[in-house]
Amino acid sequence: MKKRNCFIGQSGGPTAAINASLAGIIYECIDTKQFEHVYGMINGVKGLLENKYFDLLENFDTDEKLLHLKHSPAMYLGSCRYKLPTYQEDPQTYELLFHTFEKLEITDFYYIGGNDSMDTVAKLSQYAHFIHSPIHFIGIPKTIDNDLMGTDHTPGFGSAAKYVATSMLEIAYDSSIYKLNAVTIVEIMGRNAGWLTAASALARTESNDAPDLIYLPEVPFDKESFLNDIRNVFKRKRSVIIAVSEGIKYANGEFLDSDSQYAKRDAFGHILHSGTGKVLETMVYKEFKCKVRSIELNVLQRCAMHIASQVDLDESFQIGRHAVKTSMTDQTGVMMVFQRIQNSPYTIECHHKDVSSIANLEQRIPIEWINEEHNDITKELYDYLFPLIQGEVALQYQNGIPLYANIDHLKKD
C-alpha cells in the first residue's frame, strides 16, 4: 500500500483543547500505520507559504508525549490570522501551496480552527477539485465562543466554560464576606454569541445562586430594565453578581462601549469591545452609589489549562482521531462535527459535514433558551451546557506550576 503523508495546521485564537485535537490526529496517523510523514505547519497556512514545517512524528513517538501535548494550552504549532484569497484573486498562492503538497507527496490536510480556518479548508478543497488533486482537506473545529454552525458544540468551549463557571463561583465567595450592598460585574468573552457568558450559570449550587443576572448579546440591552433588575435582586440579597458578555448591544445595534473612554482598540484601531464591564460599572454606581467592581476575565478564559474540562479534552482528542478516519474513507471538503445523542447519560457521536455549507456562518443562542426577562438562561440551555464542563484533568506539575509542552520552535524567526 502506498504510504500517506499529511499536513496539520492550527489557526485562529488559542484554546485549552486545540492541542488535544492535534494529539488525536497524530495518534490516529500512528495507529493506522499508513503515514510516513505527519508534518506540522508552523503558524498555519501563512507559515506553510514560507516553507515553515517539520515532522511531528519525531517529537511525538510515545503515548506519554502525546498526553503531554494534549495537556498543553494555546497552540503547539502557532497560529495565523490569514484570510486565504480566492483562486481568482491570487492563483499564485494556490500554485505555491500545491507545489509543496506535491513535493512532499501529501495525501491529507488537517486544519484545526474557527470560521476563517474553515473558509481556508473550503477554498483549498474547491481548488483541489478544480485541478483534480486527490488530496483530502478536513477541517477540525475549535473555538471558545462555541459559535460554529453544524456542530452541537465546539472543542475548546467546554474548558473555557469550566474556567468561567469556577471563576464565577470563586468570585461569588469572594463577594460574600462583607455586610454591605455591592454589585460585581463579570465581563466574559463572546462578541456576538453569548454561550460562554451563559456558562457562568453552571456556577450555581445549593448554596450559591450567583450569577444573579446574565446579559447576552443575542437580545438587546436596555438600561432601565438592567437597573430595575438590580433593584429587584437587592430586595432579597446584599451582593448582586452579574455576568455580562463583552458584546451586548442596545436595541439600535450599538455596542455599549462603542463611544466609551474604556473601549480598547487593537493595533489596527478596531474596537475590541472589552470596556462593557466598565461602562456598566459607571452606570450602576451612578444609580445605586454602592460598592461596584467590574472584572474582565480576559485571555485567561481561553488558555487556563489548569482548570480544563476532561470531557472537552477527550472529545477534542477523539474528533482529531475521527478526522483521520474520515479522510481515509476518501472524504474531502468537510468539517468534523459533534452530534449530541442525549444529555443523560451524555452521549455524542463524531460526524462530518460539507465545510462550505458551514464556513462563515455563526451559531448564536436560540432565543427560546433565554428567559422572557432577558436576564437569565432557561433550564434547556443549562442542561445543554452542563455535560461539557464535567471532569477534571490530572495535569503534571513541576516546581509548583503546570508542565506544558516546550514551544521554543515558535520563537524562531
Next chain:
Amino acid sequence: MKKRNCFIGQSGGPTAAINASLAGIIYECIDTKQFEHVYGMINGVKGLLENKYFDLLENFDTDEKLLHLKHSPAMYLGSCRYKLPTYQEDPQTYELLFHTFEKLEITDFYYIGGNDSMDTVAKLSQYAHFIHSPIHFIGIPKTIDNDLMGTDHTPGFGSAAKYVATSMLEIAYDSSIYKLNAVTIVEIMGRNAGWLTAASALARTESNDAPDLIYLPEVPFDKESFLNDIRNVFKRKRSVIIAVSEGIKYANGEFLDSDSQYAKRDAFGHILHSGTGKVLETMVYKEFKCKVRSIELNVLQRCAMHIASQVDLDESFQIGRHAVKTSMTDQTGVMMVFQRIQNSPYTIECHHKDVSSIANLEQRIPIEWINEEHNDITKELYDYLFPLIQGEVALQYQNGIPLYANIDHLKKD
C-alpha cells in the same frame, strides 16, 4: 480542670487559606479536649458587637468536614473592615465586648487577619491587661500581600502566588502563537509591597522566560527606562510580557493612575489604583504602535482555591493549631509567625511575637532583592518565593465545579 471557651474571628480581605487557619484552630481545640464551646463570630468584631456568633463545633465535628473547610476559599465567618477605637475614645465598645466574653466564659480569643486585625488584637489584649482579665488574645496573620512584619511570610500569600505564576505561564503560552510584535501587561495586586508581582517570576521554565520585565512599587517607576527596557526585549523576541504591581509610583511619589481616566474609585471615592495596566498600555502603544494588551488579574488572585498551594494550606492549618497551643501556654497579645529555618529542604517553625510591635507596620521587598535595573528580581527573592507555591490541592468537585463549604449563614441579616 476548668473547661475553656473561645471565640474565633476573621477580618480583612479574603484569601484562599484563611479558612485553613480557622480549620486548624477548631481541630486543635477539639484535639486538646479542653474546649466546651468554640464560637465563630460572624463578620468579625463588628458582628460580635451585634451578638452574631454560633458554635462551630456543631458544624465541624469530623475531620472530613474540617478538610472541606480547609479547602474552601474566602471567609467562612465573613469579614469586616472595622478599626477598633481606642479605649480612651470609646470605653463602651470594650465594656460591651468583655461583657459578652464574661457571659460566655471565654478563655481564648483568636483573630485571623491582616494589619487592622492585629491592631484589634493589640488593643483588646491591652484592655484585658488593664482590667486584669485572664483572656488570651492571639492574632493569626493572613494576607495575599505578604506585607506583615515579624513573620517570614503570611498565610494566603503562597496560594495567591501560585495563581499568579500559573496564570502568567498560561498568558505567556497564549501570547506565543502569533508572529507579530506584541506587549502584554499583567497588572497584579499589591499597593505598597510587590511580593505578589515578584511571584510572577515563578512562571519561568526552561522554555518560558516570561515575565520579561517586572516592575515593583518598592522602586520608583521611570517612563524612559520602561520604554527602553521594552525596546531591549524586542531585540531578542517578538512577544514582550510584563508583570506590574498596581501600586507602582513615579519618583515624585505619584501613582501612575492617579490622574488617569481609568483610575477606579471605591464607594467612598478612594482611588483603587487598578488603572496602572491601562496607563502603561497607552504609553506602550503610543511608543511602539504594536499590539498591546493589559490584563488585570483582579480578585481571582486572592480567592482562586482551585489552584491553591498545598504548602500554603498546610502551613495555614498548622499556624492555626499553634495559635491554640500558644494560648494554652498562657500567652496573650501575640501574633503567630513563621520562622524560616532553611530553603532546601524548605523548613519553617511556628513562633509568636508581641503583636503591638508588629501591628501597623509594613514589610516590603528589600531593595537588595531587586535587580540593579529595577526591572526584575534577584535569585535570592526567587529562592525565597519558590517553596511557598509548591504542591497541588486535591479538591472535591461536584457537577464540574469545586465543592466549597456552604456559607448561607453569611447571607442572613
